[in-house]
Amino acid sequence: MDLSRRDLFKVSAGVFTGTALGGLAGLGASLAPTLAQAQDLRIKHAKAVPSVCPYCSVGCATLVHTVEGKIVNIEGDPRSPHSEGTLCPKGAAIYQLHVNPNRATKVLHRAAGASEWEVWDLDRAVDRVAALVKRTRDETFVERLENGKRVNCTTAIFSLGGATLDNEWNHIQQKLMRGLGVVAIENQARI
Numbered sequence: 001m002d003l004s005r006r007d008l009f010k011v012s013a014g015v016f017t018g019t020a021l022g023g024l025a026g027l028g029a030s031l032a033p034t035l036a037q038a039q040d041l042r043i044k045h046a047k048a049v050p051s052v053c054p055y056c057s058v059g060c061a062t063l064v065h066t067v068e069g070k071i072v073n074i075e076g077d078p079r080s081p082h083s084e085g086t087l088c089p090k091g092a093a094i095y096q097l098h099v100n101p102n103r104a105t106k107v108l109h110r111a112a113g114a115s116e117w118e119v120w121d122l123d124r125a126v127d128r129v130a131a132l133v134k135r136t137r138d139e140t141f142v143e144r145l146e147n148g149k150r151v152n153c154t155t156a157i158f159s160l161g162g163a164t165l166d167n168e169w170n171h172i173q174q175k176l177m178r179g180l181g182v183v184a185i186e187n188q189a190r191i
């Protein structure tokens with residue numbers, strides 16, 4: 001199928017009203033049935049699982065299509081009362097979160113002063129993070145201020161969550177940080 005530049009522009013604009021593939025329906029009438037059929041074929045035997053876009057606090061609803069346990073498509077859920085099946089360009093690209101050959105799948109560590117990254121075993125990396133958190137907390141923990149007021153905190157550790165952390169993870173993260181006495185806790189998504 002040949003697409004003109006104008007068609008491609010329409011495809012890009014169409015992303016605002018659904019997935020990239022769904023957006024192809026914004027093409028001319030002659031192309032639309034073919035593209036709609038392509039979409040139907042892609043998800044014909046798929047199981048649709050409702051989910052939420054993890055990227056920002058808008059929390060647009062999505063449908064994740066899977067075939068034999070593998071994700072084949074993600075698009076906006078038209079049943080959502082506030083997003084009505086639409087996704088912004090970032091949300092329309094969620095598929096790449098899971099299916100992406102450039103996705104980092106190993107822990108990479110670059111020692112202070114080193115120029116090369118080293119692949120680390122996950123357990124080793126978690127042990128290292130835990131040791132550094134403990135050492136920092138031990139060295140900086142404040143039980144009471146000079147006036148005797150109890151504060152039980154450290155201001156030397158900061159927790160910053162990312163948009164792809166889900167509600168459950170954020171809940172546990174917040175409990176862990178507060179238990180350690182960390183008071184600087186933030187998340188980009190605030191969902």
Ligand code: SF4
Pocket residue numbers: 053054055056057058059060086087088089090091092
């Ligand atoms: S990133 Fe876009 S699609 Fe995802 S929740 Fe936010 S507005 Fe919705």
